[in-house]
Amino acid sequence: MSTAQGARARARQEVAGAIKEAARRQLAAEGAAKLSLRAVARELGMVSSALYRYFPSRDDLLTALIIDAYDSLGAAAEQAADAAAGAPHPARWTAVCEAVRAWALAHPHEYALIYGSPVPGYAAPPTTVRAAGRVGFVLIGILREAHQGPGLTAPPLPAELRPEARRMAADLAPELPPETAAALVAAWAQLFGLVSFELFGQFKEVVEDRDAFFRHAVTRLAHGVGLR
Amino acid sequence: MSTAQGARARARQEVAGAIKEAARRQLAAEGAAKLSLRAVARELGMVSSALYRYFPSRDDLLTALIIDAYDSLGAAAEQAADAAAGAPHPARWTAVCEAVRAWALAHPHEYALIYGSPVPGYAAPPTTVRAAGRVGFVLIGILREAHQGPGLTAPPLPAELRPEARRMAADLAPELPPETAAALVAAWAQLFGLVSFELFGQFKEVVEDRDAFFRHAVTRLAHGVGLR
């Protein structure tokens, strides 16, 4: 009986995977706003009502795609951090940033899904907010390691921002000084600013050698958070 | 005769304006991907084919909305720069950045249209690329002014990026040193990274005092490009 249940569960997962795969193709072709359960069903030769056994609504399918995307990106970031385990901290930082960019270039539509404009009519449930933190957590890990040695200097922090910085540090990385926590959140947003501008076409006619440009920009971000 | 033509032209512009206004409402409600000429016409009590006198296609209407958005944002940035005309250069820089953020918070859907995910099936014509440069131009102006006095120090630049930086400077701001040009482009992307993260919900459960956080982040961006 446990094998039967296992087989059932496996089959269920396989179908759910196929549904998500087809939905991702739709995402690329039509965008998240036009993601339609019917079209996904059609592509799979199923009937739309059958999909509801796997995803109770279009929004639930969207949520699953979003979480998958965050997880895939997070895994890429973690892998890059691990691969550069022995390297100096700034090099680990840039390795993670480059992995983020590489993932985005390889999965542009999933990137747009999670870091682009919100999908009209869709409200992201708190579970996605949690999944979104994974890349940030990898960066925190590098800073934490640097903080244990002499590899981290605290960036400046105006008095005005000190309470907020303390709150951030307490919430996200209690081991890090508030100055570092605040600088990290800013660098995190700025990293994705660079990736988004490249991916969404803002660098057209502006930046040509994007590899070199990105590498240098994230190296400076590393300096900005205090990595030496 | 010239008054008759003037009246005609005025009427024409008025209708075109009403169409764009209705389209912007649609943008807010349904998103750019679902912008529909028929719905716009319906809202105006017109018939869909009548819109074609004003916009040859749905994509042309989208293009007009995009250019309007860039222009509106650009005007807000210019106004902020002018209002801070006498102030020290870092203060002018932050004033422009704050104006960008304020405009984005006031016009979230138009912001998403120009800095969010690309609209599926829509290819931005080169005219939009030109309109997109206006905010960057305002920032260049501040740096140019600082460069004439002692207010600008050149950021570091690795040899790897020097040719690209020289090309950027030649294209965008021939008066500025290549180091500054490259740093400016990075800061420009990072500025919009901060705004996008706030607007697109990434700061949820992360940043609370967003005014103070943003102010400090863009102040550090100013330092990054060499403003003192």
Added chain:
DNA sequence: GTCTATAACGAGATAGAC
């Protein structure tokens, strides 16, 4: 010449009866 309205096309989505 300038505009609006009617009607239609082909493609696609949708709701509901069966």
Added chain:
DNA sequence: GTCTATCTCGTTATAGAC
């Protein structure tokens, strides 16, 4: 799960009002 009748869409051709 299937079929069908009824929607929507962008777009064009055409005819007529001002």
